[in-house]
Amino acid sequence: MPFEDLLKELAERRQRALAMGGPAKLAQRKAEGVLNARERLDRLFDAGTFIETGMLAVSNRPEDRLTTPADGKVGGFGRINGREAAALANDFTVKGASSANINIKKLKHLKLAAKKRGIPMVFLGESTGARMPDVMGASSIGSKDDPIEYQRMREVPWAAAVLGHCYGSSAWYGSMSDFCVMRKGAIMAVSSPRLISMATGRDVDPEELGGWRVHSEVSGLVDQVVDTDEQAIDAIKQFLSYLPSHHKEAPPVHPVPPGSDEAIKDVMKLVPEASNQVYDMRKVIASIVDKGSMFEMKARFGKTLVAALARLDGRTIGVIANNPLFKGGAIDADACQKVQSFMVLCDSFNIPIVMLVDQPGFLIGVEGEQKGVTGKVMNWLNAMTLCTVPKISIILRKSYGLAVSNMGAGGNADEVCCWVTAEVSFMKPEFGAKVVFGASPDEPEKFKEAVAKMNKGSTPYDMAAIYTAQNVIDPRDTREYLKRTLEIHRLRLTNGVGEHLMRTWPTSY
Numbered sequence: 001m002p003f004e005d006l007l008k009e010l011a012e013r014r015q016r017a018l019a020m021g022g023p024a025k026l027a028q029r030k031a032e033g034v035l036n037a038r039e040r041l042d043r044l045f046d047a048g049t050f051i052e053t054g055m056l057a058v059s060n061r062p063e064d065r066l067t068t069p070a071d072g073k074v075g076g077f078g079r080i081n082g083r084e085a086a087a088l089a090n091d092f093t094v095k096g097a098s099s100a101n102i103n104i105k106k107l108k109h110l111k112l113a114a115k116k117r118g119i120p121m122v123f124l125g126e127s128t129g130a131r132m133p134d135v136m137g138a139s140s141i142g143s144k145d146d147p148i149e150y151q152r153m154r155e156v157p158w159a160a161a162v163l164g165h166c167y168g169s170s171a172w173y174g175s176m177s178d179f180c181v182m183r184k185g186a187i188m189a190v191s192s193p194r195l196i197s198m199a200t201g202r203d204v205d206p207e208e209l210g211g212w213r214v215h216s217e218v219s220g221l222v223d224q225v226v227d228t229d230e231q232a233i234d235a236i237k238q239f240l241s242y243l244p245s246h247h248k249e250a251p252p253v254h255p256v257p258p259g260s261d262e263a264i265k266d267v268m269k270l271v272p273e274a275s276n277q278v279y280d281m282r283k284v285i286a287s288i289v290d291k292g293s294m295f296e297m298k299a300r301f302g303k304t305l306v307a308a309l310a311r312l313d314g315r316t317i318g319v320i321a322n323n324p325l326f327k328g329g330a331i332d333a334d335a336c337q338k339v340q341s342f343m344v345l346c347d348s349f350n351i352p353i354v355m356l357v358d359q360p361g362f363l364i365g366v367e368g369e370q371k372g373v374t375g376k377v378m379n380w381l382n383a384m385t386l387c388t389v390p391k392i393s394i395i396l397r398k399s400y401g402l403a404v405s406n407m408g409a410g411g412n413a414d415e416v417c418c419w420v421t422a423e424v425s426f427m428k429p430e431f432g433a434k435v436v437f438g439a440s441p442d443e444p445e446k447f448k449e450a451v452a453k454m455n456k457g458s459t460p461y462d463m464a465a466i467y468t469a470q471n472v473i474d475p476r477d478t479r480e481y482l483k484r485t486l487e488i489h490r491l492r493l494t495n496g497v498g499e500h501l502m503r504t505w506p507t508s509y
Helices: 003-018 023-031 037-044 062-067 101-117 169-176 193-200 206-208 212-219 231-241 263-269 281-288 333-348 366-370 371-387 429-437 445-455 462-464 475-488
Strands: 050-051 073-080 083-089 122-128 158-167 179-183 187-190 224-226 295-297 305-312 315-322 353-359 393-401 415-419 423-425 472-473
Touching: 037 073, 037 083, 037 122, 037 206, 037 231, 050 101, 101 122, 122 169, 122 231, 158 169, 158 231, 169 179, 169 187, 179 212, 179 231, 187 193, 187 206, 193 206, 206 212, 212 224, 212 305, 224 231, 231 295, 231 305, 263 281, 263 475, 281 305, 281 315, 281 353, 281 475, 295 333, 305 333, 305 475, 315 333, 333 371, 393 475, 415 462, 415 475, 423 462, 445 475, 462 472, 472 475
Parallel strands: 083 122, 122 158, 158 179, 158 187, 179 224, 315 353, 353 393, 393 415, 393 423, 415 472
Antiparallel strands: 050 073, 073 083, 295 305, 305 315
């Protein structure tokens, strides 16, 4: 065949791949305000940097070869804010982006290349699940020989977006990723409502099955919720900006925005003096970290605790903070799950942790016990011992019970510091007065005396006197204290890289 004809054939095959599922399906998506797979990749990668892999792949079933451009999954490599990354976008216009032999090979190739070359992996999910009849029978589903297909060793960051109906592999990778963002209206579940209805004989509402409220507020699998595809992809890009490209390097350093040292001067206006008055800890965090750098994770889940990436003096930190605005800051089972997940992220990718403490203990009651809160508390403490990145704990107002250790004291942080307003004890003194002395507010003098006895030895200076706290500071000095202390505790001997003892910890549990 003449050279010109060969080139013409290549151009025609490429054009068929770029046409995806055809003009009608692409027009429908546009009318719905939803990006197609290739538009999503264009949004993700820096302009002109995308190089596709597997553009000419098609189904291995002869009858489907002309109707499966790129076999329903578009993947390749490009740069995100100047750094190399790999990505796979499911093309719902081609057989519902269903998973089949060829496109799974493409997915595995991208994952392996990302792992071997030390670049992040991004999954842009939307899929009907496994492709039938391809997977029917023992010769298909029963012949798999890849025991590490779903192994996570966290060599590189994974980020995922749930951008439509996500069943099967798109749900698996959404759930396994270090960061998962979900667009409202999308669904993530093991199987589709139709299949579940057929199996159970009952109608299933998609939103109740796996909508954004389910996964952001109940399961805790989703880190952020957004309104559009564009916002979801931008959230992934922002998340990756805090992380290194791989686990053997420190996170990137960014310029410090002008005015970052100003907000901390008014921090005491954000925190009421009375320990039983509530406030929003997120405002305190924002006053400490670099201006505009707070990036909250799982904001709708385990709300008694805040987990956020941020920057301090241009360097990435992870912030774990009690939030008295919800349930008085009492730590519940969901908050335990949330903080463990966040510590795994920080430890795996060399991100120092700052803990801001204002908690009345663990939330006790039937619901917590049914959720296995005692086991989650112990998991948290075990995670603290495995977390090898620097940990700095600052007690703002109060810290009671075993949770004192969970929030960094008891040797669980490299440095413990108290604000002058701090109070540390086994339980709230008023409760102790009732339990130990049988005192009641109905007898003011007796109750006041009992409270005073239970309050003895709980000041920040008592902590400092026994060197359980290494410092007591003016709250307005918090930002400077953290900048200096984190600089001291930087992992110099290993170029900012931790031991990653938590890298095999389950993403979801």
